[in-house]
Amino acid sequence: MKNKWKQAPWYGYVIVGLMCLGIFLPNFAQYQVTSLADRLRTEMGLSQSQYGSIATAPLLAGIILSFLSGLLMDRFGHKVLLAAVFLTVGGVVLRAFTSGYWFMYISMLLMGFSASFVNSTTPKVAGAWFPASKVTAMMGLVLAFSNLGMALGSGTAPQFPTTQAAFRFAAGLAVVVLILWLLLNAEKKGGTESSAAEEEAEERASFRESVTTVLRNKGLWFVALCNIGMMLGMLSNTIFMPQALMSRGLTEGEAGWYAVALTMGNMITSIVSPAIVRRIGTTGNRVRWIMRICGLLGGILEATAWLLPKGPALAAGLFATGFIAVVFLPFLQSMPAYLEGIGRKYAATATGTAMTLQLLCCVIIPSYIVAPIAGDNYLLLFGLMAAMCILPILFSALVPFERLMNIPKTAARGKRD
Numbered sequence: 091m092k093n094k095w096k097q098a099p100w101y102g103y104v105i106v107g108l109m110c111l112g113i114f115l116p117n118f119a120q121y122q123v124t125s126l127a128d129r130l131r132t133e134m135g136l137s138q139s140q141y142g143s144i145a146t147a148p149l150l151a152g153i154i155l156s157f158l159s160g161l162l163m164d165r166f167g168h169k170v171l172l173a174a175v176f177l178t179v180g181g182v183v184l185r186a187f188t189s190g191y192w193f194m195y196i197s198m199l200l201m202g203f204s205a206s207f208v209n210s211t212t213p214k215v216a217g218a219w220f221p222a223s224k225v226t227a228m229m230g231l232v233l234a235f236s237n238l239g240m241a242l243g244s245g246t247a248p249q250f251p252t253t254q255a256a257f258r259f260a261a262g263l264a265v266v267v268l269i270l271w272l273l274l275n276a277e278k279k280g281g282t283e284s285s286a287a288e289e290e291a292e293e294r295a296s297f298r299e300s301v302t303t304v305l306r307n308k309g310l311w312f313v314a315l316c317n318i319g320m321m322l323g324m325l326s327n328t329i330f331m332p333q334a335l336m337s338r339g340l341t342e343g344e345a346g347w348y349a350v351a352l353t354m355g356n357m358i359t360s361i362v363s364p365a366i367v368r369r370i371g372t373t374g375n376r377v378r379w380i381m382r383i384c385g386l387l388g389g390i391l392e393a394t395a396w397l398l399p400k401g402p403a404l405a406a407g408l409f410a411t412g413f414i415a416v417v418f419l420p421f422l423q424s425m426p427a428y429l430e431g432i433g434r435k436y437a438a439t440a441t442g443t444a445m446t447l448q449l450l451c452c453v454i455i456p457s458y459i460v461a462p463i464a465g466d467n468y469l470l471l472f473g474l475m476a477a478m479c480i481l482p483i484l485f486s487a488l489v490p491f492e493r494l495m496n497i498p499k500t501a502a503r504g505k506r507d
Contacts, residue, residue, distance in 0.1 A: 102219025104274055106228045109208050109215065110235035111267045112175050116205040117239030119182045119260045120148050120198070122247035125346070129253050133189075140191055144198050146453075151202025152209075153449045159207040160442025163214060164300050164435065168277035171207055171215075175271050178204035179264040186254065186261035208232065210442035213427035217434055218278040223496055225427070227364040230420035237357035241350055300439040309429040310440055312488040314447045317422040319481025320385065323392040324415045325452045326460070326475035327352060331408070334396050334468035344400075351405045355412020363417045374492040374499040381418050381486045388415030389479030393472045418482070421494065428494040 123130065123145050131141050162170040181200025188194060209232075216228040243260075250256035304310060331352060335345035371377035392415055395407035426444050427437035456475060464471035492499050 114239040118243040121243030125244040147198035148202035155206035156445035160439035163438035174203040174207035182264035186257040214437035233360035316482040322478040323476040351408040352412040355409040389476040392476035
């Protein structure tokens, strides 16, 4: 009878809440660093390359861990999530009491653990508590907290009198998050749509079995390509937008506030887009056309919104960019767990593989291919990256929205059913 309430259907919302905290914390802590860049370089005597390595250390951890986290989750279950949160909390606390470059780098690297594990495992964890029709909404909520962490981390850090004060606030927040995870974390066997026999028969997947099954799944590669095409343009806007706006004559403070509009668009669409798309997209083909239209409009906005006149038009344009360009991100990041041949047994490995491919492309293509070509020509940079929206437009026909959303492929089929 002990902890029986942790298996109640409503407890799934508590678990998703923990996932939200698990991704909010590392993003909050990471984006404190980006907004305190000048302070850090001055106080620690960092070179530009040293600062860059510190700021991107959590992303490097994501590349390494996304695939591994899925394998570990499918093999060992929820305990790996708690371990990842513990390591991230350790990194946030370590950063608050150190001033050396290598300690700072290690602490930032540790921060990438919980974000990587939460990103890769949310569809599987949510799928144990909720039916497929709600998993996308839960993924959207987690993504919204990721963006909220970015916005609050970058917005509040400069308000602290010292860098250490900002970092110690994050450390206190991290301890609270860890306590909540220790008290409230629970794992549910099987899924909401599983029979008792299926739950009893469920086995942990071996590493070799997980890898071979996932990498041979063609659907996973199509989903990954769509995800990559959707993220590349938005990522370039997120990283380079303040610099692009300053090249137009805006001050650093003005550019920072306008960039928040982009992040807020991302956050709000993560919450509302699952409900909107499900309401409009009553068939799989209709959903694909919505995705193509959003991809095209998002690409146009990513390339041109930053050129709008300063004031409400610019803020609205950047908000619309963040909202439209990633409407389908909650769907695509939930999709690997619902591909044919994957199921709950390999769900985390499939999601982690897709995330690894996405992160690799999002680090290599903007920073090492497009940026050197474009230089300070931000119109060319944003244009080249926005052109990647052709990927979700082309490959949307191969993404099985019907399985994830439990909808017919065509209206005619819907009538027969």
